[in-house]
Amino acid sequence: MLISRRELIARELAEGTGATIAVGFLDGGLRRGLRIWFDDLDDKHGPVAELRPYGLKSHQVQLAFGPFSARVLATIRAAEAEDIQLARSLVRSVARIAEVAVTGQHLTDWTVADARFGISATFRHHTINPDTDEAVIMTCREVLVPLMAAMAELIGYDVVEDATEADHPAVEGALSRATVNRRERNPRNRLLCLRIHGLKCRICGTDPKVVYGSAGGIIEVHHLEPVAMLHEPRPYDPEVDLVPLCPNCHRAVHTRRPWPYSPEELMLMMGIHHG
Ligand SMILES: [Zn+2]
Ligand SMILES: [Zn+2]
Known part of the structure; x- marks a missing residue:
């Protein structure tokens, strides 16, 4: 090929x-x-x-x-x-x-x-x-x-928005879900996140390119929303607030709404210990 x-x-x-x-x-x-x-x-x-x-x-x-x-x-x-x-x-x-x-x-x-x-x-x-x-x-x-x-x-090249995002109302007093989704889908945020943090999932350590070969360009970008930020809002910092997650772990952290599980919480649930 x-x-x-x-x-x-x-x-x-x-x-x-x-x-x-x-x-x-x-x-x-x-x-x-x-x-x-x-x-x-x-x-x-x-x-x-x-x-x-x-x-x-x-x-x-x-x-x-x-x-x-x-x-x-x-x-x-x-x-x-x-x-x-x-x-x-x-x-x-x-x-x-x-x-x-x-x-x-x-x-x-x-x-x-x-x-x-x-x-x-x-x-x-x-x-x-x-x-x-x-x-x-x-x-x-x-x-x-x-x-x-x-x-x-x-x-400001447009980031393609998913139509279903409009279905989730903004979270009161916190960052709206739409804002977070826009950040997670923005290809420039993704590029920056992967350049800084690499291609391995922050939670399970999987590198989809190793597992799936040439079909493995599926690592996703997750926007961290620590609960602390709700009390002490600080400006968005793409270098710190974005982490790479594999599609499975990403899906899993977002099973809690409106605030997703933190990577640490999910690691605890999965029995993964910090090395
Ligand atoms: Zn993972
Ligand atoms: Zn996410």
């Missing part, structure tokens, strides 16, 4: 960003680098990221806005605090493994003010030759996808 590199890259970009991304190869093909942009905005009306070989062992990724991006920049300037926070977290997750710079700004509090905004990231390959398809695909996964996901979050 062979799928082309381009399809693989496009699929990872779509899954991670929740948007349709166009992929173009730079002159000379995949190994010379690639260029990606949001399909509906084209490469002049929105952010464009380019990946190129850099030195002997690295790739450099540069993200910049096209010449006619005024409209999308206005949309981004109106992004909500939570979206901005998630976008910054995604960029920070790249900075853990690559050298990342936001032009003229700090990594912790950058904003997109105008078309001069740019991000550059240098990703060094330690074990594989950067001049291979595999290396390009790895840089794509580790750098391009999260950077474009950050932009997708700021632009």
